[in-house]
Amino acid sequence: MPGYLPIAEHGIMGDLHTVALTGTDAGSNALFGSLQVITANRLGLSPVLMAAANSAGGVMGKMIDAQSIIVACAAVGEEGKEGDLFRAVLPHSIALAALVGVIVYFFSTHGQAWIPAGRVWGH
Secondary structure, three states: OOOHHHHHHHHHHHHHHHHHHHOOHHHHHHHHHHHHHHHHHHHOOOHHHHHHHHHHHHHHHHOOOHHHHHHHHHHOOOOOOHHHHHHHHHHHHHHHHHHHHHHHHHHHHOOHHHOOOOOOOOO
16 A cells, blocks of 8 residues: 555645646646656556646646736736735645545545556556
8 A cells, every 4th residue: 555645745746846837737747747657657556646646736736826826816907916816825725735635545545446547657
């Protein structure tokens, strides 16, 4: 049975990659998706589940991405309130990223039969 931290880490990494580096979930998947799959294969985890965790974590990070917050404030005429919006949305992003980690953990320990096999890389 894999430990919780390595599994939850995949979703959290997707969250942080999106926020810190790419600003987009698609960019995070393009840059880090293969890393997640390779790591999952080396650790004996489901590469499909870990890639999905990376993508889901990226979506959680998108809500606190700087460009998303700036665009949202500009769209509703609230320029200069970006910090307020960030502080309001941050707890939701953290809670949802934690929820993704719990769901991924559940699937990795009790729901493996529900995960599609996918392609096994490097074999």
